[in-house]
Amino acid sequence: MDGESGGEAERKVKKHKGKHDKPKPWDEDPNIDHWKVEKFDPSWNDGGMLEVSSFSTLFPQYREKYLQQVWPNVKSALKDYGISCELNLVEGSMTVSTTRKTRDPYIIVKARDLIKLLSRSVPAPQAIKILNDDMQCDIIKIGSLIRNKDRFVKRRQHLLGPNLSTLKAIEILTGCYVLVQGNTVASMGSFKGLKQVRRIVEDCILNVQHPVYHIKVLLMKRELAKNPALENVSWDRFLPKFKKKSVKHKKIKTKEKKPYTPFPPPQPPSKIDLELESGEYFLSDKKKSAKKWQEKQEKQSEKTAEKKRKREAAFVPPKESSGRVPDPDRSEDKNEMTEVAMSLKKKAKEFKKHEANENINAESFIINTSKPQSSKKQKSH
Structure with missing residues (x-):
């Protein structure tokens, strides 16, 4: 029994997953184009x-x-x-x-x-x-990519460009037919072209990159494809890298939330309540109208006086300064200057003394010192 079980185990080990994944004779045949439909x-x-x-x-x-x-x-x-x-x-x-x-x-x-x-x-x-x-199609739904309707309309217009110039450039470079209609973009062409169109459309609507930058990259790729030496080389170093500029946006003013209270706010007083408090409610119609007219006249007089003051302010001459106004900063500067001047004078005196000591003749000093000594000796004799 043990021998039989050991043989079965060996058979199971010998089995491998990709036994059918063997190279076929037509895989490496140069006469067969595998991409041709x-x-x-x-x-x-x-x-x-x-x-x-x-x-x-x-x-x-x-x-x-x-x-x-x-x-x-x-x-x-x-x-x-x-x-x-x-x-x-x-x-x-x-x-x-x-x-x-x-x-x-x-x-x-x-x-x-x-x-x-x-x-x-x-x-x-x-x-x-x-x-x-050889023709495929792709219908790109762009209506659900952005909520704001105004932004959606502006970004959809970027796809079209002035006089449909951007759309024509996309069609020429991708080799696809593109139609922007409502909330969808219908495109027809090869699989490679459809992939490029979808990327351009989605990047434009999501504001990732403008279609013009994609067009520049596609133009450069077309030129690089003409060079057979660059066929198996990465083109990343030749292609431009566009950085997104940081645009200053308006700061949204947020209202400060008031502390939550379960009780409703007090009811504001009505017009009748205010009239009752001031006693105006009990006045007659004539007195009410007279009071209103008087308040109106007072407001008008205040406004006219203010306007007159503003007009006359232009004709008032400026006050002439009689003397120089003492400036505390300037006085401090003066004190500093006097201190500097005094220190310089001191240094100059010391320097003169030093020069005088240096200019003394040694012989004259000896002669001068010897003369008074001899006189003293004569006196002593």
């Missing part, structure tokens, strides 16, 4: 579809008239691929579904994208191009 051949699926698949989408009311005019062209384009379509004007919807003639299983997804683009205001000739194998 081959056109679908109906002979690949002679049996057709086993189940009916269908998609439907709503469209806005303003598109109703245009869709009625264009529907025959859309119907004929879908008929070539074995897809049936229906336009329901009562419900305001478009429906596409597979038939027995459908051979390509992925064409129903393309038909779904077609009716989505038509509902998002893409012209029918442009929308029909989505049925090609």
